[in-house]
Amino acid sequence: xxxxxxxxxRELAQNLATAIAAAARPDRDYYIMExxxxxxxxxxxxxxxxxxxxxxxxxxxxxxxxxxxPVGRIDNAVELACDNDVILCxxxxxxxVPGSNGMSLLRAKAEGADVRMVYSCxxxxxxxxxxxKREVVFFAIGFETTTPPTxxxxxxxxxxxxxxxxxxxxxxxxxxxxxxxxxxPEVRNLGTVALDxxxxxxxVSAVIGSQPFEFFAEEYQRPVVIxxxxxxxxxxxxxxxxxxxxxxxxxxxxxxxxxxxxxxNVKAQALxxxxxxxxxxxEWRGLGLVPYSALRIKEEFAEFDAEKRFSVSSSVGKxxxxxxxxxxxxxxxxxxxxxxxxTVCTPESPMGxxxxxxxxxxxxxxxxxxxxxxxxxxxxxx
Amino acid sequence: MTQxxxxxxxxxxxxxxxxxxxxxxxxxxxxxLIEELFEKEFDNSLLSQRNDQAVFEVLAGRMAMTTDGxxxxxxxFPGGNIGSLAVHGTVNDVAMAGAKPxxxxxxxxxxxxxxxxxxKKIVQSMAAAAREAGVMIVTGDTKVVEKxxxxxxxxxxxxxxxxxEGVEVSADRxxxxxxxxxxxSMGDHGxxxxxxxxxxTFETEIESxxxxxxxxxxxxxxxxxxxxxxxxxxxxxxxxVLNEIALQSGVGVKVREADVPVRQEVHGACELLxxxxxxxxxxxxxxxxxxxxxADNILAAMQADPLGRNAAIIGEVIEDSRNFVQMExxxxxxxxxxxxxxxxxPRIC
Numbered sequence: 001x002x003x004x005x006x007x008x009x010r011e012l013a014q015n016l017a018t019a020i021a022a023a024a025r026p027d028r029d030y031y032i033m034e035x036x037x038x039x040x041x042x043x044x045x046x047x048x049x050x051x052x053x054x055x056x057x058x059x060x061x062x063x064x065x066x067x068x069x070p071v072g073r074i075d076n077a078v079e080l081a082c083d084n085d086v087i088l089c090x091x092x093x094x095x096x097v098p099g100s101n102g103m104s105l106l107r108a109k110a111e112g113a114d115v116r117m118v119y120s121c122x123x124x125x126x127x128x129x130x131x132x133k134r135e136v137v138f139f140a141i142g143f144e145t146t147t148p149p150t151x152x153x154x155x156x157x158x159x160x161x162x163x164x165x166x167x168x169x170x171x172x173x174x175x176x177x178x179x180x181x182x183x184x185p186e187v188r189n190l191g192t193v194a195l196d197x198x199x200x201x202x203x204v205s206a207v208i209g210s211q212p213f214e215f216f217a218e219e220y221q222r223p224v225v226i227x228x229x230x231x232x233x234x235x236x237x238x239x240x241x242x243x244x245x246x247x248x249x250x251x252x253x254x255x256x257x258x259x260x261x262x263x264x265n266v267k268a269q270a271l272x273x274x275x276x277x278x279x280x281x282x283e284w285r286g287l288g289l290v291p292y293s294a295l296r297i298k299e300e301f302a303e304f305d306a307e308k309r310f311s312v313s314s315s316v317g318k319x320x321x322x323x324x325x326x327x328x329x330x331x332x333x334x335x336x337x338x339x340x341x342x343t344v345c346t347p348e349s350p351m352g353x354x355x356x357x358x359x360x361x362x363x364x365x366x367x368x369x370x371x372x373x374x375x376x377x378x379x380x381x382x
Numbered sequence: 383m384t385q386x387x388x389x390x391x392x393x394x395x396x397x398x399x400x401x402x403x404x405x406x407x408x409x410x411x412x413x414x415l416i417e418e419l420f421e422k423e424f425d426n427s428l429l430s431q432r433n434d435q436a437v438f439e440v441l442a443g444r445m446a447m448t449t450d451g452x453x454x455x456x457x458x459f460p461g462g463n464i465g466s467l468a469v470h471g472t473v474n475d476v477a478m479a480g481a482k483p484x485x486x487x488x489x490x491x492x493x494x495x496x497x498x499x500x501x502k503k504i505v506q507s508m509a510a511a512a513r514e515a516g517v518m519i520v521t522g523d524t525k526v527v528e529k530x531x532x533x534x535x536x537x538x539x540x541x542x543x544x545x546x547e548g549v550e551v552s553a554d555r556x557x558x559x560x561x562x563x564x565x566x567s568m569g570d571h572g573x574x575x576x577x578x579x580x581x582x583t584f585e586t587e588i589e590s591x592x593x594x595x596x597x598x599x600x601x602x603x604x605x606x607x608x609x610x611x612x613x614x615x616x617x618x619x620x621x622x623v624l625n626e627i628a629l630q631s632g633v634g635v636k637v638r639e640a641d642v643p644v645r646q647e648v649h650g651a652c653e654l655l656x657x658x659x660x661x662x663x664x665x666x667x668x669x670x671x672x673x674x675x676x677a678d679n680i681l682a683a684m685q686a687d688p689l690g691r692n693a694a695i696i697g698e699v700i701e702d703s704r705n706f707v708q709m710e711x712x713x714x715x716x717x718x719x720x721x722x723x724x725x726x727x728p729r730i731c
Contacts, residue, residue, distance in 0.1 A: 001650050010714045047715015231713050347723030368717040371706050 007230030008046065016235040017051035023242045029055045031194040032241055033331055035178060036201045037064030037359025038229045044368035046231035056238065059193075060364075062177055062286060062329040063201060065142045065170075066093045066357035070283040071317025073170055074099035077139050080168065081105065081113035084310050087131060089124035090139035092117045093357045098350060100318040105139075121153040121167070128157075128165040137306045141170045145203040147295065148268040151275040154301050168306035169297050172282065174204045175212045176293035180284075182220045186332050193332050197241040199234065200226035202256055209264025213252045221250040228256040275301055285319075285353055286329030320345075325352035328361055335365040342366060394418050394498065401496040406526030419502060420488075420522060423509040428485075428520040436485065436520035441544050446481035448472060449540040457500065457534060459578045461571075461590030462665075464537055465504035469511035469519075470594045470665060471616070472541040477596040478612045478668065480551035480603050481543035486512065488522040488539050493532035504535065515594035517541070543596075548607055555610040556631035560699040561677035563670045565598060565684045566591070566692040567643040568620050572662035573651045588647050591689075593666030598687040602670065605683035611671035618722045619661040623669050624707040625721050631671075634702020637719070639712040641696045660709075661722050671699065 024030060034040060040060045043049065049058065062068050074097050081088040088105070095106040095117060109115040114134075118124050121138045128136035140150045150167060157165045178198065186193040200213050205226045213224045223244035227237035237255045244251060254260055275298060282294030297305040306312065319325075323345070324338035335341050335354065345351040347363055354360035358367070394414060404411035421430050428436040452468040462470075469486065476483040488508070492501065512519050570591040577588055595614065602609055611631070615623040620642065628635045644652075644659045652659050666689060672680050677695055684690035697709075707719040 001646065001653065004653060008713050010712065013714050045717060046711045046713040047717045048713075050715040231715075347720075363723075367720040367723070370718050370720075371704070371708055371716070 004230070007228065007232045009232065012232055013051055013235060016232065016239060020051070020056065020235065020239050020242065021053050023239060023246065024053050024056055025246060026055065029057060029194070030242055030245060031057045031059055031196045032199060032238060033059040033061045033181075033195050033197075034199040034234070035061040035063040035174065036199075036204070036229075037067065037357065038202060039199055039227065039234055040064070040361055040364050041359050042229050042231050042234055044364040047368075048231050048234050049372075051235060052238065056242070059195065059331040060328070060361035061181070061331060062284070063143065063174065064354070064357050064359040064361075065146070065172065066097060067325065067329060067353040067360045068172065068177070068284045068286065069094075069097065069141055069170060069353065070285045071099050071319050072283065072315040073317075074104070075315045075317050076312045077105060077168060078103055078108050078113075080137055080306065080310060080312070081108050081115050082111075084135065085114075086135040086137045086310075087114045087116060087127060088137050088139055089116050089118045089121075089127060091119075091141070094139060094141065096350065097353050097356045100315075121150050122156075125153050125157060125162070125165060128162055132164060134164060135309075136165050137310075138165075138167045139170070140167050143172060143174050143201070143204050144207045144272075147171045147272050147276065148207065148265075151271045154275050154297065154304050155271075157304050158301060162304075166304045166306040166309045167297060168312070169276070169295060171276065171295045172284070173293050173295070174201055174208070175215075176290055177284065177287065178216055180287050180290045180293070181330055182216065182222070184330060186330065193330070195222065195331065196245055197223040197225070199237050199241070200224045200252070202227060202229045202233070202259070205256065205260040205264065207265050207268050209262050210252050210254050210260055211262050211264070217250045217252045223250045224252045226252070226254045226256050226260050228259065284329075286326035320351040323352035325354045325362070328354055335362040338362070342370070396498045396502045399498045401492045401494060401498060401501065401526055403494055403526050403528070405492065406524055412524065415524065419505050420524075423505045424512070424519040425509070426518045426520065428518060429522075436487075438485065438520070443547055444545040445542055446476050446479040446545055447540070447542045448475035449538065450475060452537045452539070453533070454575070455533065456575075456578055457504065459590055460574050460587050462592035463504055463507050464535060465506075465508040466511040467592050467665060468537040468539045469508050469515065469517070470592050472539040473515045473517055473594040473596055474614045474665075474668070476541040476543040477594075477599040478551070478614055479543075479545055480549040480599060480609070480612060481545045482600065483515065483517045483541050483543035483596050485518050485520045486539050486541045488519055488537065490522070490524045491532055491536040492524065492526045493534050494526055494529040496534045501535065511594065515596055546603065549603055551609060551612050553611050553613060553627050553630040556627050556633050556671040556699050557610070558633055558699050558701045559674055560610060560671045561674050561695050562624070562635060562637060562697040562699065563672070563677065563680060563684065563693060563695050564615075564620065564642065565595070565668045565670070565690040566666075567645045567648065568615070568664060568667065569644060569648045569652060569657075569659035569662035571665040572619070572657070573648045573655075575663075576655060576657070577651060586647050588645075588651060591664055591666035593689050595666065595668050595689065598668070598684060598690050601683040601687055602680050605679040606672055606676035608676060609670055609672045609680060612668055614668050615664050617663050619659070619663055620669065621658075621660040621707065621719045622722055624719065625705075627669075627671060628702075628705040628707055631699075632703075632705065634700045634705060635697060635707045636700050636710070637697030637707070638710045640710075641694055643692045643694050660719055
C-alpha cells in the first residue's frame with residue numbers, strides 16, 4: 001500500500017540496523033524511552049528490537065491514554081452509567097478497563113447499563129440527536145490528538161442547542177507527563193532509572209508541534225527525536241538519538257517531517273483553547289497527581305460538562321495491590337518484573353490498565369513479545 | 383348432497399407483508415409459509431414428506447455432524463446474506479473433517495414485523511447455496527418472537543456428512559515439520575461486514591468471501607488423503623485457528639507474514655480501521671496442515687479450485703511446549719500472533 005509499505009521496507013530496515021550497530025558504542029548502554037503507546041505497539045508488532053544491538057534499550061513510557069487513567073475515573077464513569085440512567089458513549093478500549101473491585105464498563109453494560117462503543121465523539125452527538133429524551137454522556141479520554149475532535153463536538157452541541165449531551169472530560173497533556181517522569185526521584189536523584197533520551201510523540205506533535213519539547217532537551221539535557229508510528233520511523237529516530245548522545249548533544253530533532261512542524265496545527269490549538277482550560281492538577285495512574293497535566297471544560301460550555309451536570313465524586317479507587325502498572329508507566333519496572341504479569345493478569349482478564357489497551361506495555365509484551373522471555377539474557381539496568 | 387367447497391387460499395403477499403405471530407403458531411399461516419416458501423425453495427423429496435423429521439439411509443463408515451447459529455448484522459452484505467452464510471458456514475464445518483456434506487437442517491427464529499420480502503430473499507439464497515454445494519435442506523423449524531425480542535432473523539443450521547474411508551482429519555494431528563497452507567486471501571468477510579456496518583465506502587467495494595468449500599476439500603483429499611488438519615478461519619481469523627491447532631496438537635507454529643495473502647483493499651481498510659488481517663474473519667477460506675511432502679500437491683489442488691487461486695504455503699509447524707504461534711513480520715522482526723483478546727468485531731457471523 002502506498003505511503004505505508006515504504007515505511008515498513010525490509011531492506012531499508014536492514015540498512016538502518018547496520019547503521020545503528022555501527023553508531024552504537026560498545027562501551028556504553030543507551031536507554032531510550034518511547035513516550036507513546038503507538039510507538040510501543042509498532043515496536044512489538046513489527047519486532048523492531050530484533051534490529052537493535054543488545055546495549056540499546058527501549059523503555060516504554062506512559063503515553064497510552066487508557067493506561068494512565070486512574071481507577072477513580074473509571075469508577076466515575078461506571079457510576080454515571082449505572083446510577084444516572086445515561087447513555088454512556090466511549091471508545092472501545094475503555095470498556096474492559098477494570099475499575100474498583102473488578103467492575104468495568106463492559107460489566108456494567110452486561111448488568112443493564114446503556115454503554116455504547118463509538119468511533120468518534122461526533123457519533124455520540126448523533127446518538128444524542130436520536131435519543132432526545134435521554135441524557136448522553138461522552139467519556140472523553142486521550143492526549144492532545146483526541147482533544148480537538150472533542151472540542152468540535154462541544155462547539156457543535158452548543159451551536160445546535162443540544163440539551164441532553166455532555167462530556168466527561170479526561171483529556172491529558174503530554175509535556176506535563178514527561179516533566180513528571182524527568183522530575184521523579186528515580187530518574188533525577190537516585191539514578192535507578194536510566195533515561196538517556198526520548199522518542200517524541202507522533203500524532204501529539206502533529207497538533208502541538210515540536211516546539212514544546214525544546215524545554216526538556218534544554219532543561220534536562222535529554223535529546224528528543226519526534227518520530228512517526230511506522231517501524232522505520234522508530235529505527236531512524238533511534239539512530240538519530242544515538243548520534244546525539246555520542247556527540248553530547250541534547251536537541252529536539254524531527255524525524256516525522258512529513259507531518260510535524262515546529263508550530264504544529266495552529267487551528268486545532270486555537271479550537272482547544274476556546275473550549276478547554278488547564279486543571280490545576282489531575283491524577284495519573286502511576287504518576288499520581290500531576291500539576292497542570294489535564295484539561296477541563298471552560299465555564300462557557302459548563303452545561304455540556306458532565307462533571308457539573310451530574311454529581312461526580314472524587315473517588316480514589318482501589319487498584320489491585322500486586323499490580324505494577326504505576327512503576328511500569330514510569331519506566332521503573334518492566335512488565336515481566338510484575339508478579340501477576342501473564343499469570344492472573346492477561347489480556348482476557350486484565351488486572352491493570354497496561355494489560356488492557358493494545359498500546360499498553362504489558363499487553364504489547366504479552367501479545368507480541370512473550371516468546372522472548374526465555375530466550376533473552378537480561379542485561380542488568382545500570 | 384352438497385359438495386364440500388374447496389376453500390380459496392390467498393397466496394402470501396411476500397412483497398408487502400411482514401412476519402406476524404401467526405407465522406410461528408402452528409396454524410394454517412405457518413403451514414402456508416412452509417409450503418409457499420421453504421418447501422418451494424428448498425425443493426427436495428425428504429422435506430416435502432412434511433414429517434417432523436427427515437428419514438434417510440445411513441451409509442457404512444463414519445459421519446460428521448456440526449451445528450452453528452447465525453446472528454450476523456447486517457443481514458445483507460456485499461457478497462451474500464445471513465441465509466447463504468448459514469449454509470456455507472455449516473457445509474464448511476462438516477467439510478473440515480474431510481467429510482462430504484449431505485444434509486442440513488434449518489432452525490429460524492423470526493421477529494414479528496420482519497419484512498417477508500427479506501425473508502424470501504434469504505431463503506432463496508439458502509436454496510441456491512445448498513444447490514451449489516450439493517447438499518439437501520431436509521428438515522427445519524420456524525419460530526416467531528414478539529417485536530423487540532429478536533433482531534429480525536436468527537438462523538441455526540445443523541449439517542451431517544460422511545467421512546471417506548481412510549481419511550483422518552483432525553486439529554490434534556499437526557506435527558513438527560508439517561507445512562501450513564491457506565486457500566486464499568485473509569480478512570475479506572470481516573472487512574466487508576465492517577465497511578457495510580460503519581457505512582464506510584472504499585474505491586472498490588470489498589465483497590465477503592462467503593462460499594462452500596466442500597468442492598475444494600474433495601480435491602485436497604484426492605490429492606493427499608493423509609492431510610492432517612483442515613479448518614476454516616472464521617471468527618478470530620487466521621490467528622485464532624493457528625492458536626487452536628497449536629494447542630490441540632501440542633506444537634508451535636511459525637508463519638511468514640509476507641507469504642500470507644491479503645488483498646490490497648482489505649489491507650488498506652484494516653490500516654484505516656485499526657484491524658489486523660490476521661484476526662479478521664473469513665467465510666470461504668481454509669487452513670491446511672500437512673506433511674511437507676504433500677504440501678505441493680495440496681497447493682496445486684487448492685489452486686485448481688476457483689476458490690483457491692491465491693492459495694499459499696505460509697509457514698511450518700515446530701516443536702514448542704508453549705504452543706506459541708510466531709510470525710516473522712514482513713518488516714523482518716519476530717512477534718507472537720496471540721489469541722484474540724476481547725471482541726474485535728461483534729456479530730460477524
